[in-house]
Amino acid sequence: MPVNENDPRVKRTRQLLMQSFIELLEQKKNIYSISVQDITNRATVNRATFYAHFEDKYAFLECWMRGKFQRKLKESLPDFSISDITSLRTLILTVFVFLAHNRQYMIPANSQFEPLLEIAMQKELYQILFKWLSEDSNTSASQEIVETTALVISWGILGSAVQWSRNPQNRTVEAMVRDVLVVVAAGLAPVMGG
Secondary structure: OOOOOOOHHHHHHHHHHHHHHHHHHHHHOOOOOOOHHHHHHHHOOOHHHHHHHOOOHHHHHHHHHHHHHHHHHHHHOOOOOOOOHHHHHHHHHHHHHHHHHHHOOOOHHHHHHHHHHHHHHHHHHHHHHHHHHHHHOOOOOOHHHHHHHHHHHHHHHHHHHHHHHHOHHHOOHHHHHHHHHHHHHHHHHHHHOO
16 A cells, blocks of 8 residues: 655655665665665664565665755755746756766766666656646647657756766866757747747
8 A cells, every 4th residue: 555655654754764775875885785674774664664665675766866856956946946048057057967966976886776866867857847838838839749848858958967977077067058958948949939
C-alpha cells in the first residue's frame, strides 16, 4: 500500500533515512558500497520500513538526488517558476552549475548512478517548464505541443549541461549558458508566440 507523502510521520521517516544516507556517504564517499541495511541500521528502523517508503535502493537514490536538485533550484528560483528570459537563464545556469558541482564528487564506482541523477533532474526541469508553458503559452498551442516542448527543452538543457560538465575546460559556463539560452528561446518561440 502506498504511503501518504504528506503525512508528517512519513516525512520524518524519509528525512531520517536521507540523513542517515548522507552521513554514510560522508564517511564512505561511495554510493555503491552503501546498502539498504547500512541505511536502516544508521536510521534505527527496520528494512520493512525502508521498503514501505521506497521500492528499492534506486528509487531511494532518485528521491535523494531529486531532493538535492530541488533545494538548489529553490535557492535560484525561490518560487520554482519562470517568468521571463532572465529566470530562464537562471534555470539553465543552475543546471550547469549543479552538474559541475556534483561531477567533482563522482568517483568511478558511483558512475553507474549518473543516469539516476540525470533522470531526476530532467523530471524537475520538465515540471518547471511545463508549468510555465501551460500558464504563459499562447492560446493556439495545443496541450500536446506544450508537453512536447517542455520535454524537448528539458532534455536539451540537461543534455547540454551533461556534455559540458564532462569537459568544462573547453568553454566557460557563461558561454555555454548564453548559447543554450539562444537555442532554447528559439525552441520556445512557437509556443510562446514569439
